[in-house]
Amino acid sequence: MASRLQYTIWFVVPFLTGLVALSGLQLWFAGDNNPAPPVRAAALVPDDSMLVGHLLPTAALLEVQSKGHVLVGDIRRVHLP
């Protein structure tokens, strides 16, 4: 029967080594130099007509598509000539 020491050497140590290596890789890939996937500005609500000079309501919601989520926030009233 394998001793506890042998068990540790053959199973636990490689397991822990692999775990540490994987964590290291993950940290390396997630570091500040390799940040999250891009986000993309999506639609202006109620529409994107502000770019052509329409008068928007007194306030509106602005949606942004980010990492698969739609994020919604207030923008204050936008008065355009």
Added chain:
Amino acid sequence: MTDQHVVGRRQLLLKAVLFVGCTDAPQRSQTLDAPVVPFDELFAPADTVRLDSSIIIGAIMFLDVNQEGDLLVTDFIGGSVNLFASSGEHSRTYSPRKCLPDDEDLTPYSARFAGKGHVVTKDLESRVVVLTADDRCVGATRRMLHRFKGFCASGDFLFFFVWPDPYLTSSSYNSVVVYSLELQSLRDIPVEGPKFPRLNLPFVGMWDRSIDCFGDGPYFTYLESMDAIPVRFDAQLTQQRPEFCSPRPQDIPRNISREAMTAEWQEYLSTNAVFALTSQTRMVLYKNLADRWQVEGVEDDGFRLGISVANNVGRFPPRSTISPVWPDAAGYGYIYSGGDHEPLPNGDVGNPLILRYRFIPPQDADG
């Protein structure tokens, strides 16, 4: 106390935020009621700032004010960031795009003053650029590691409030990430997570306004917050409770459509922003106040805005008011609200006017 002492004291407090902020969430030791008073009891009648007409401003989407009353105007339509003196005279145009020359999509949504006269710009896709007072690039990044609900700057530190993770539970922590002016990540400060994570995942109040920096460090808000929450651990924290504050009973339900989620968000009081009215005075903006707070004679624009004002060191008792104006910025002891474009004598349309309301500290304030 000399300016040098004040600056030294502020740096000390900021370091306390940096190094003590990792302790437990703040203990709310005391709650003070903030009774509703008339708006004109808290703010003097408006005066108008006319921005220099030699610079064309399409729409003021974000406004920041420094301790001298200078205005940093972000025009989301024109994609520009301009500095104006408190009188409205134009001082400088900043050019964040030159710091990311191969990124044509950079359109600054917000810009804030930082230490050493620097300026920080951010777009809705979290491109961040730091510029010196004379418009030289100090730091720029196309993508930040996290999404952020807002940011503020104090001295040489930038504080970015992380958009809560979708897998947060109500007991989880969130964090505020501290960056240098060169956009080096210095550390994460754990802060308490939102009570209602499903509400705070898709929604934010005013974009980039969920955090602001004060003399004693940054304060942040969630949509269900009764008051702004300090990042700094402080056992003596006093929280204020606006008279119009009626707590949201529960988080938004799971597995409902986005339209239903939006309706649920708008159904109850929502905490939209925190502003540093002065370095010691926080102002929190709420919308969707209950119908009974509608002020007679004031047009109901459907937002029902409320404001609370409290002093971080208890120099005056907290107050709240129903606001007829939507504040775009606060600072220098004023709130600022963008108005209509000014009609010019020659028939052209000028820049948006900025209405400025001076804060009147409550009369029973100390000193």
